[in-house]
Amino acid sequence: MISNYIFSIFKEAKCIQLMHACMKVCIFSTCIVDLLYPDVGKATVELLQRFGCETFFPDKQICCGQPTYNSGYDRETITTFKNQLDALLSIDADYIVGPSGSCVAMLHEYKNIFKDDPEYSKKAQILYDKSFELTQFIYRVLGILDCGAELDDTATFHRSCHMTRLLGERTAPIVLLEHVKGLELIPLHNIQLCCGFGGTFSAKEPLLSEAMVDDKANNVLKTKAHILIACEQTCLMNIGGRINRRRDGSHITIMHIAEVLNHNVDTSRITYVKDTDHVMVPANGNGVF
Amino acid sequence: MGIATSDKPFTERIKDAEADKFMRASVAKAQDAQFQKRTEARRQLGHWEGWRDLSAEIRQHVIKHLPDYLEEFSDNVQKNGGHVFFAKDGNEASAFIKQLAIKKNVHHVVKSKSMVTTEIGLDKELLTIPGLSLMETDLAEFILQEDNWDEPTHIVFPTLHKNRNQIQKVFEKLGYDGDNDPEHMARFVRHYLRNYFMQADFGITGCNFAIADNGMINLVTNEGNADISMAIPKTQVVVMGMERIVPSLKEAEVLDNVLCRSAVGQKLTSYCTFSKGKEADEADGPDDFYVVIVDNGRSKMLNTDFEPMLQCIRCGSCLNVCPVYRQVGGKGYGSIYPGPMGEVLSPILGGYQEFKELPYACSLCAACTETCPVKIPLHELIRHHRYVEMDELHLDHSPSNALLKAVGKGTSSPTLFNDAMRFAHIALEPFGKKTTPEDIKNLYPDGKINHLPAIAPKLAHGWVDVRDLAVPPKYHQNFRHWYRHYEEEEEQEND
Numbered sequence: 001m002i003s004n005y006i007f008s009i010f011k012e013a014k015c016i017q018l019m020h021a022c023m024k025v026c027i028f029s030t031c032i033v034d035l036l037y038p039d040v041g042k043a044t045v046e047l048l049q050r051f052g053c054e055t056f057f058p059d060k061q062i063c064c065g066q067p068t069y070n071s072g073y074d075r076e077t078i079t080t081f082k083n084q085l086d087a088l089l090s091i092d093a094d095y096i097v098g099p100s101g102s103c104v105a106m107l108h109e110y111k112n113i114f115k116d117d118p119e120y121s122k123k124a125q126i127l128y129d130k131s132f133e134l135t136q137f138i139y140r141v142l143g144i145l146d147c148g149a150e151l152d153d154t155a156t157f158h159r160s161c162h163m164t165r166l167l168g169e170r171t172a173p174i175v176l177l178e179h180v181k182g183l184e185l186i187p188l189h190n191i192q193l194c195c196g197f198g199g200t201f202s203a204k205e206p207l208l209s210e211a212m213v214d215d216k217a218n219n220v221l222k223t224k225a226h227i228l229i230a231c232e233q234t235c236l237m238n239i240g241g242r243i244n245r246r247r248d249g250s251h252i253t254i255m256h257i258a259e260v261l262n263h264n265v266d267t268s269r270i271t272y273v274k275d276t277d278h279v280m281v282p283a284n285g286n287g288v289f
Numbered sequence: 290m291g292i293a294t295s296d297k298p299f300t301e302r303i304k305d306a307e308a309d310k311f312m313r314a315s316v317a318k319a320q321d322a323q324f325q326k327r328t329e330a331r332r333q334l335g336h337w338e339g340w341r342d343l344s345a346e347i348r349q350h351v352i353k354h355l356p357d358y359l360e361e362f363s364d365n366v367q368k369n370g371g372h373v374f375f376a377k378d379g380n381e382a383s384a385f386i387k388q389l390a391i392k393k394n395v396h397h398v399v400k401s402k403s404m405v406t407t408e409i410g411l412d413k414e415l416l417t418i419p420g421l422s423l424m425e426t427d428l429a430e431f432i433l434q435e436d437n438w439d440e441p442t443h444i445v446f447p448t449l450h451k452n453r454n455q456i457q458k459v460f461e462k463l464g465y466d467g468d469n470d471p472e473h474m475a476r477f478v479r480h481y482l483r484n485y486f487m488q489a490d491f492g493i494t495g496c497n498f499a500i501a502d503n504g505m506i507n508l509v510t511n512e513g514n515a516d517i518s519m520a521i522p523k524t525q526v527v528v529m530g531m532e533r534i535v536p537s538l539k540e541a542e543v544l545d546n547v548l549c550r551s552a553v554g555q556k557l558t559s560y561c562t563f564s565k566g567k568e569a570d571e572a573d574g575p576d577d578f579y580v581v582i583v584d585n586g587r588s589k590m591l592n593t594d595f596e597p598m599l600q601c602i603r604c605g606s607c608l609n610v611c612p613v614y615r616q617v618g619g620k621g622y623g624s625i626y627p628g629p630m631g632e633v634l635s636p637i638l639g640g641y642q643e644f645k646e647l648p649y650a651c652s653l654c655a656a657c658t659e660t661c662p663v664k665i666p667l668h669e670l671i672r673h674h675r676y677v678e679m680d681e682l683h684l685d686h687s688p689s690n691a692l693l694k695a696v697g698k699g700t701s702s703p704t705l706f707n708d709a710m711r712f713a714h715i716a717l718e719p720f721g722k723k724t725t726p727e728d729i730k731n732l733y734p735d736g737k738i739n740h741l742p743a744i745a746p747k748l749a750h751g752w753v754d755v756r757d758l759a760v761p762p763k764y765h766q767n768f769r770h771w772y773r774h775y776e777e778e779e780e781q782e783n784d
Contacts, residue, residue, distance in 0.1 A: 033768055036759050039561065039734070041768035045775065057772050066652040068693055070653055072675025076697030083701050091518065161654035189693055190321075194612040198652025203751035204689065207303050208650060210755045211313075211616040241733045241756030253730035 020052035026091050028098030028107070028131065031063035036187060040233050043258035044099045046136055051142050052264065053095075060087035064106040071200045079112055085123050088131075095141065096131040099258050101163025101231050104133045104147050108167070133163060134258055136232055139172035139273075145179055146271035149257050150264040152182035153233055155227035155255075158259075159191050160235050167288055173231050178258060181269065186223040198239040213242040217249070227253045229260055292408055292639045294440035295623040298464035299646035306621035310451050312450045316618045319449055322449075323609040327660075328552025334550060344547045345664035347540045351532070355591070355599075358501045358534045359582065365504030369565045375531075382583045386526055387414050388495070389579065393524055395421060401508075401515035402427030403495025404444055404603060405530050405583055409640070412438070412494070424485040426514040428478055435459050442619025442627065445605035446553050450618055482514070492522035496529035497602070498544060499580070502537045505565050506580070509549055509558040512671030516562050525566075525575035531582050532599040538563070543677065544602060547662040551604040584640040594673050598633050600663040605630075607657035607667055613650055622647060629657035629667045632665040636674055642661035644683050646673035689748050710769070713761035721760035728757075736760035 012020040025048050033041040048055050065080040088096050088107075099102050111128045114120040138144050157177060164170045177185060196202060196212025218237050220228055230236050236254045243249035255263075295302055308313065331337045332645070349356055363373040390398065398415060400406065412434075417421055425434040429448040433439045436459045441447030448456070453469040460474055463481060467473045494515050498507040506527050519525050520784045535541045541563075551555050556605035566578030586717030587649065590596050608614045619627040624635040624644060632651055635644040648671045657667040678684045699705045714735070721736035728737065738758040741749055754756060 027772075029707070031770055034710060035707075035767075036761050038762055038766060038768040038771055039731075042771055042775075045772065056766065057769070057776075059769070060703045062703060062706045063575075066702060068697040068700065070672055070675070071693050072648075072672070073693060073697055075678045075680050076694055079701035081699060083703065087703075110446070143351060160658065161652075165655040165659050191620035192324075192610075192656065193655035194652045194656065196612070196652060198654065200748070201649070201652045201757075203674075204649055206751040206755050208309065208613055208616060209652070209751075211307055212612050213756070214654070215612075217614075233422075233709040236732070237759070240729050241758065242736065244381070244729045244732065244757040245755065247727070249729060250727045254732040 005092075023053045023089075023095060024093040025053040025137075026058045026088055026096045026130075027092035028061065028088060028103070029057070030095050030098055030100045030103045030233075030280050031097055032237070034062075036237075037256070039231050040099050040256040040258055040289040043256065044097070047138065047147065047262050048097065048259060049223065050148075050267065051134050051138070051144060051270075053142075056091045056093055058087045058090045060090065062087070066103065066106050067157040069106075069250050070198075071204075074258070081113060082120065082170050083120045085110060085120065085127055089126060094130070095137060096127065097132070097134055098138045099134045099231070099256060100233065101133040101136075101160055101169060102234070104131050104136075105166035107131045110227060117248050128285045133167060133169060133172075135172040135176050135261075136167070136169045138261070139175055143273045144270065145175065147176060147179070147261040148265045148267050148269040150181040150183075150269075151227075151260055152227045152264065153227055154184045154186055154223075155222040155229050155260075156186045156188045156225040156236055157218070158188060158216070158228060158230040158232075158239065160197060160230055160232040163208055163231050176261055177229065177257070179271070182264075183260070186225045188223060189219045195235045195239050197232075197235050199234075202238055208241070210236075213238055214246075217243045217246065220252070221249055225252060227255050227260075229255050229257055233255050291410075291643070292625045292635060293623055293643055294625055295620070297623070299650075302621050302623050303617055303650075305480065306617035309450070309618070309620075310382060311452060312618045312620075313616060316449060316743045317453060317615055318509065319446065320609050320615055320740040323554055327551060327606060328554075330550035330554045330556060333756075334546065336723055338771070339544070340547055341662055344602075344662055345600065347543060348625065349597075351534055351536065352591070352596060352599045355532065355534070358536060359531065360501050362501040362534055363506060363580075365502065366565070366578070366580050367504075369504045369568070369578070369719050371504065371566045371580060372580060374579065374581045376409075376583045376585070379583065379585045379745065382409050382581050382585070383411050385581060386528070387418065389524070389526065390415060390418060390421065390491055390646065393491065393577075396422065396495060397485065397489045398423040398490040398491045399485055399518045400425050400430075400493045401495070401510065402447070403429045403471045403493070403519045403528055405495055406583075407441065407581060408527050409528070409585060410627065411528065421454065422485075422772075424482065424489075426482050426486070426512075426518060427510075427693045428475060428514075429445055430514055431478060431482070432456055432459055435463060438622070441625060443608055444626065444628075444630075445608075450620065451486070461527055462572070479720055486517050487523055489518070489522045490524065492518040494518050494527055496527050496580075497548065498534055498535045498541050499529055499533055500536075500538055500541055500563070501534055503565075505538075505563045507535075507541050507545065507652050508564070509560065510562075511555075511559045513554070513560050516560055516564075518560070519564055520573040523575060524577045526579045526581060528581045528583060529602055531584050531587050532580060532597075532601075548602050551584060551606040551660070551662040591638060594745070595633065597665045597720060598630075598637070598670060600665050601630055601634075602663055603630075604662060606660045606662065610656040610660045612652065612654060612656065614670075614719060617650075622650070630672065631666075631675065633665075633667060633670045641674075641678060641682060641684065645678055648678065650673075688746060694744050709762050710761075710767055714763045717758075717760055733757070737763050
């Protein structure tokens with residue numbers, strides 16, 4: 001509780017940097033980053049540390065469970081959920097932050113899945129309160145407007161479905177991207193349409209998924225932007241992978257938003273929101289000091 | 290006759306639908322147009338989320354007290370001089386209406402579009418009566434009827450898959466000799482149908498909402514054909530799904546508001562009618578008024594995880610936002626109920642054996658859940674069907690089933706996952722190719738896989754046949770290695 005108290009004092013005094021310095025953040029890497037895209041994970045860690053957060057990585061974490069849960073294998077997935085929950089809570093961090101809106105939304109869903117389990121329902125509630133998607137955490141919790149990044153190029157942003165519709169976050173990534181120096185954002189036509197990834201859907205229903213991703217790829221190419229950005233590496237794998245197969249977009253660079261916000265950073269440009277009122281106090285009050 | 294519209298296997302239907310370039314373009318165009326209209330109509334109403342909450346609350350309340358409201362409604366219909374028949378299934382409903390038509394010695398039936406009559410196969414049943422003529426009077430349904438009973442592909446816009454030239458051809462068979470201007474064609478149909486209306490002795494309509502406390506039927510249409518179908522024939526039969534009920538006019542007002550805005554992007558449709566049997570001293574309206582209330586599998590949803598589906602008011606806005614529907618249109622689903630609501634409803638009403646693929650024709654993007662005016666968690670219910678199929682009914686015996694179960698094991702054991710990270714690069718590298726300057730940037734640092742041998746699992750082919758896959762990084766270059774190393778450096782610096 002003492003940390004909460006000190007945190008509130010810093011908040012009152014609008015000492016936002018000091019607030020960050022007392023935050024312990026558990027990195028939720030996601031299995032895709034672990035298996036395929038180390039650079040996204042690196043950018044995530046570097047960003048959080050730059051803002052003063054102390055990061056931790058529990059080794060036992062694996063996957064949020066979506067591949068099997070969303071395919072209908074509820075029973076098989078229960079152990080996956082429990083392993084993930086226990087792993088992420090094994091470190092007494094103030095926050096759990098991951099570079100994927102979809103995977104974080106899945107962590108939130110544990111609350112419903114374990115609602116009848118006396119032991120895990122409590123843990124799931126803690127997980128729910130502590131877990132944030134990366135840009136959501138940077139903007140809403142750390143209260144940062146400008147990450148100090150610079151990227152002189154044109155880009156378009158793919159708005160991921162689970163991030164916007166299940167996690168309910170559509171503002172944070174846009175605000176942060178708009179503050180990247182030199183970055184010109186070109187609107188993506190039909191931004192609300194799914195790219196056709198859908199987890200195992202993309203492998204189980206390749207015909208449907210192909211038609212959907214072709215639509216999305218066409219819209220991306222029509223923007224003539226050089227960079228495609230998203231908060232979801234899996235969507236990028238799908239859209240980028242399709243464009244690469246079609247051989248019609250070799251000028252495109254794929255960047256996870258963490259890589260953009262971590263690009264060419266000048267720390268003197270880091271800007272905080274003026275009003276710290278929307279900056280949240282950690283959900284638990286455990287042991288920072 | 291069930292709700293199935295096709296005998297073809299699912300994959301073939303998808304291939305057919307995707308080959309139909311015209312249909313896909315027209316669905317996409319309709320979706321985009323509806324997006325604009327719907328968004329604007331909802332914005333004009335203001336406080337859309339509040340209206341959604343209220344609508345969902347009304348529907349949930351009714352479903353919770355469904356037997357009571359059905360009884361109240363039925364009592365009031367009878368008080369008004371009408372008759373009510375409760376049908377357990379489609380056969381019972383069709384048989385009742387058929388017997389009624391025979392008893393009344395009916396010759397000319399006019400119908401106005403109703404999903405539930407399509408669901409129970411009423412048209413075909415009635416046409417077995419010798420000497421009976423049946424005319425669908427909703428413009429779109431009329432086109433389908435005259436095109437050799439083509440199947441509807443949308444619950445609100447049944448002919449979304451046809452263009453004006455195709456429709457012109459259908460009408461030419463009826464003597465139309467004008468151009469393909471929709472207005473001209475509609476005028477032709479108006480005259481054509483007028484004769485049928487004037488001699489009709491049996492009218493069949495659906496029901497958007499049944500008002501429990503006064504026994505009235507609420508219909509919203511844009512053509513007025515339902516109103517004539519009710520006004521002229523001596524006998525009127527209303528066919529309704531058992532859940533289409535509201536407590537009173539107050540709730541009907543709320544739901545009509547969200548229905549019209551969600552279905553067609555209008556504040557209100559051109560006609561919004563509340564009717565019952567003939568009032569004394571009035572000239573028009575039926576002498577005999579029947580309401581057939583159909584269960585046909587709906588009660589199976591009560592008190593289950595699928596109960597929220599009974600909230601559905603058939604506005605079709607989930608079809609209009611669905612990215613899968615956009616690609617395959619209604620025909621791809623093989624059910625009269627396509628799109629997200631159809632993926633939930635079809636396996637319940639038509640059985641898992643027939644529709645087991647439908648819940649998988651979904652990327653769980655939740656656009657449907659977001660737009661639903663009565664807040665049905667559609668994508669969650671679609672996922673729940675997958676659970677019933679895999680964990681309860683064990684319908685999948687393919688290698689994909691074993692593979693996904695293995696993924697389940699791999700994602701629940703830190704040791705196995707560590708092995709996966711350790712061997713990912715070694716196992717996949719042989720299939721990889723070097724990244725070239727022609728490749729997209731920053732997606733394939735360690736090479737790409739764009740081809741797999743035939744013996745590779747179907748799921749792996751599903752991904753790699755469509756898009757390039759990244760070769761995983763070497764074990765000592767993965768994220769966790771980097772992090773451990775990074776942390777050690779930090780600690781050394783701090784010391």
